[in-house]
Amino acid sequence: MKVGLFIPCYIDQFYPQVAVATLELLERLGCEVHYPLQQTCCGQPMANSGFSHLSQGCDNNFFRNFEGYDYIVCPSGSCTLHVKEHFQQPGNEQAAVHLRNSVYELTEFLTDVLQVTSLEAEYRHRVGLHVSCHGQRGLHLSSMTETMTPAYSKPERLLSLVDGLELVYPDRPDECCGFGGTFCVFEEAVSAKMGKDRIREHEEKDVEVITAVDMSCLMHLEGILKRNGSKVQVKHIAEILNSPSS
Amino acid sequence: MSLHAELAEQFNADEDRTNWHDQTLWWVRQKRDLSARQLPEWEQLRQLASDIKAHTLSNLDQYLEQFERQANANGVTVHWAATAEEHNAVVLELLQKNQLQHIVKSKSMLTEECHLNPFLKKHGYEVVDTDLGERIVQLRNEPPSHIVLPAIHLKKADVSETFHQHLHTEAGNEDPQYLTHAARLDLRKKFIEADCAITGVNFAIAENGAVVVCTNEGNADMGVHSARLHIACMGIEKIIPRMADLGVFTRLLARSATGQSITTYTSHFQKAGPGKEMHIVIVDNGRSRQLGRADFRNSLKCIRCAACFNTCPVYRRSGGHSYHTAVAGPIGSILNPNNDLKANADLPFASTLCGSCSNVCPVKINIHEQLWKWRQVVVKEGYAEPAKKAGMSAMAKLFAHPALFRLAGSAGRRMMRWFPALAKQKKFNPWYKQREMPEPPADSFRDWYLQNRKK
Numbered sequence: 181m182k183v184g185l186f187i188p189c190y191i192d193q194f195y196p197q198v199a200v201a202t203l204e205l206l207e208r209l210g211c212e213v214h215y216p217l218q219q220t221c222c223g224q225p226m227a228n229s230g231f232s233h234l235s236q237g238c239d240n241n242f243f244r245n246f247e248g249y250d251y252i253v254c255p256s257g258s259c260t261l262h263v264k265e266h267f268q269q270p271g272n273e274q275a276a277v278h279l280r281n282s283v284y285e286l287t288e289f290l291t292d293v294l295q296v297t298s299l300e301a302e303y304r305h306r307v308g309l310h311v312s313c314h315g316q317r318g319l320h321l322s323s324m325t326e327t328m329t330p331a332y333s334k335p336e337r338l339l340s341l342v343d344g345l346e347l348v349y350p351d352r353p354d355e356c357c358g359f360g361g362t363f364c365v366f367e368e369a370v371s372a373k374m375g376k377d378r379i380r381e382h383e384e385k386d387v388e389v390i391t392a393v394d395m396s397c398l399m400h401l402e403g404i405l406k407r408n409g410s411k412v413q414v415k416h417i418a419e420i421l422n423s424p425s426s
Numbered sequence: 427m428s429l430h431a432e433l434a435e436q437f438n439a440d441e442d443r444t445n446w447h448d449q450t451l452w453w454v455r456q457k458r459d460l461s462a463r464q465l466p467e468w469e470q471l472r473q474l475a476s477d478i479k480a481h482t483l484s485n486l487d488q489y490l491e492q493f494e495r496q497a498n499a500n501g502v503t504v505h506w507a508a509t510a511e512e513h514n515a516v517v518l519e520l521l522q523k524n525q526l527q528h529i530v531k532s533k534s535m536l537t538e539e540c541h542l543n544p545f546l547k548k549h550g551y552e553v554v555d556t557d558l559g560e561r562i563v564q565l566r567n568e569p570p571s572h573i574v575l576p577a578i579h580l581k582k583a584d585v586s587e588t589f590h591q592h593l594h595t596e597a598g599n600e601d602p603q604y605l606t607h608a609a610r611l612d613l614r615k616k617f618i619e620a621d622c623a624i625t626g627v628n629f630a631i632a633e634n635g636a637v638v639v640c641t642n643e644g645n646a647d648m649g650v651h652s653a654r655l656h657i658a659c660m661g662i663e664k665i666i667p668r669m670a671d672l673g674v675f676t677r678l679l680a681r682s683a684t685g686q687s688i689t690t691y692t693s694h695f696q697k698a699g700p701g702k703e704m705h706i707v708i709v710d711n712g713r714s715r716q717l718g719r720a721d722f723r724n725s726l727k728c729i730r731c732a733a734c735f736n737t738c739p740v741y742r743r744s745g746g747h748s749y750h751t752a753v754a755g756p757i758g759s760i761l762n763p764n765n766d767l768k769a770n771a772d773l774p775f776a777s778t779l780c781g782s783c784s785n786v787c788p789v790k791i792n793i794h795e796q797l798w799k800w801r802q803v804v805v806k807e808g809y810a811e812p813a814k815k816a817g818m819s820a821m822a823k824l825f826a827h828p829a830l831f832r833l834a835g836s837a838g839r840r841m842m843r844w845f846p847a848l849a850k851q852k853k854f855n856p857w858y859k860q861r862e863m864p865e866p867p868a869d870s871f872r873d874w875y876l877q878n879r880k881k
């Protein structure tokens with residue numbers, strides 16, 4: 181199975197360990213993984229700011245990199261959702277549809293495609309799960325508290341396969357952290373307040389680590405945790421699922 | 427800074443108060459969840475409501491005309507108003523022609539939208555808002571901050587102070603029962619004197635010409651029963667085809683709004699009482715324009731339950747007044763750009779696009795997708811801030827050119843490592859105000875990959 185590894189630009193630049201964990205995890209599970217070397221970004225920062233008309237060059241570059249893979253896997257719900265909803269190739273609609281349908285967020289790929297039911301992983305910590313909005317409400321990685329539908333969660337199911345991990349949810353289990361892309365600077369006051377409130381709820385549950393399927397949420401939460409001198413760490417879910425068992 | 431961001435920052439200056447506001451509305455959201463969960467058919471009900479509205483919007487002209495015919499047959503006069511100004515003029519003319527002086531009004535977001543109160547005041551009329559929350563904000567000379575809970579931004583102490591000032595209640599007495607009693611005595615006088623009652627409309631039923639008004643205080647009924655003339659003001663989108671459809675909406679409305687199974691009063695007004703008159707003003711004010719916008723027409727399905735307000739993490743932490751419009755919250759952010767894009771260009775950005783609003787909406791409006799689409803319109807129409815525009819164009823270039831992107835990335839990381847103080851300028855870097863910067867690593871993932879996998 182030929183998998184193209186799509187690493188969001190800010191993970192490539194600031195959190196390489198998350199990309200390494202994703203790559204190693206997929207390899208351990210038997211995938212043939214390639215990282216196309218000319219990839220940059222999915223274009224979401226522009227599109228969510230109202231500049232989707234500027235993202236064609238970005239889309240074209242994405243297409244050159246990821247055309248021809250069976251699956252494109254990405255350790256971010258938000259970037260995956262963006263490609264699924266907005267990737268365009270004018271004049272080549274069929275290829276665009278194919279690409280949009282081939283892109284998977286990591287936990288959904290592990291659950292739905294690889295159908296992982298066991299993992300050799302160990303992580304002896306009390307972990308709070310932050311449910312990232314785009315993965316949840318956009319990609320339906322888990323049920324949502326607003327809708328009256330049966331409960332499920334792909335990230336939670338995978339984390340339950342990790343030895344020693346104690347999973348907890350904050351009181352409001354799926355409230356947004358306030359990152360929101362450029363929202364985090366253009367609406368700084370509300371953004372920071374939302375982040376502080378998420379952290380307070382996790383701290384009330386005595387977590388050691390906050391995890392999520394999106395590093396962008398965690399980058400924002402980490403910034404606040406560090407500023408406040410908190411001991412709580414953030415870890416992307418790929419890093420936890422890829423923790424070696426002793 | 428955008429107007430919403432600025433007002434939101436002011437709101438957040440008092441963190442305890444922000445916490446209280448957030449928690450109060452979250453509690454309403456939880457009541458909604460509990461009550462929705464009681465109905466196994468909840469999600470089907472939402473779909474049905476959404477479908478009925480879609481059908482109605484697609485046949486709006488016919489249903490409006492049918493409604494008018496039925497209302498006329500009931501002896502009710504129907505007035506059509508293309509704009510807010512026309513709406514206000516119709517009301518004024520009715521007051522003048524019938525020599526009415528004492529006006530009571532039950533809650534109507536439409537009259538807020540049309541700024542009816544200040545208009546009538548200018549012409550020498552005093553309008554008394556009779557919904558308790560609306561009365562409180564009216565006495566304070568403030569607009570409502572929420573479409574269902576107009577005074578939700580105020581604490582007991584604020585109300586006590588306002589009542590002390592205007593209704594001469596004891597200073598410092600914050601007992602809700604005492605304060606409500608005072609409001610009740612004051613409003614009772616107004617009801618008894620009333621010769622004109624203005625009401626909003628929750629639903630207008632095409633097949634029988636009746637309007638339905640939902641309240642918890644019975645104030646619409648009190649006004650209408652006491653006054654000799656009733657003016658019901660409605661937007662064109664309030665129409666539903668049949669009586670049989672009404673139950674779908676009343677079951678959703680109160681549950682979504684407050685978690686009640688139904689509002690305390692669901693009042694049907696079909697014809698005037700003996701010796702009285704009933705008028706209905708049907709207002710467009712930009713709605714038909716919105717109906718013509720394929721991407722945004724669904725916003726007209728809204729039944730004004732405010733569930734999207736209560737669930738919105740941004741609304742809860744910025745308050746209704748930060749939206750600087752009559753209808754705030756997520757739905758306001760997709761309705762208001764329709765009438766004045768320039769003045770409301772900030773609103774589609776007052777969201778993280780988390781999507782919670784669309785999930786609670788009882789008529790399944792894709793609110794967060796419309797926010798995204800309005801952002802594109804705002805930029806296309808040239809209302810993006812110039813700095814943002816320049817930044818985005820530069821970003822687009824980088825992302826289209828991998829070599830450039832890598833150069834900028836490694837240079838940026840190096841700068842951050844060598845000159846960490848540079849990024850730590852709170853004035854130029856809003857991120858840094860309350861957050862540390864991420865630690866820039868020496869190597870990108872691509873560097874690692876080339877060393878470890880490509881050898």
Ligand code: SF4
Pocket residue numbers: 682727728729730731732733734735757783786787788789790791793
């Ligand atoms: S948009 Fe939906 S949730 Fe918001 S007020 Fe209207 S009906 Fe209620």
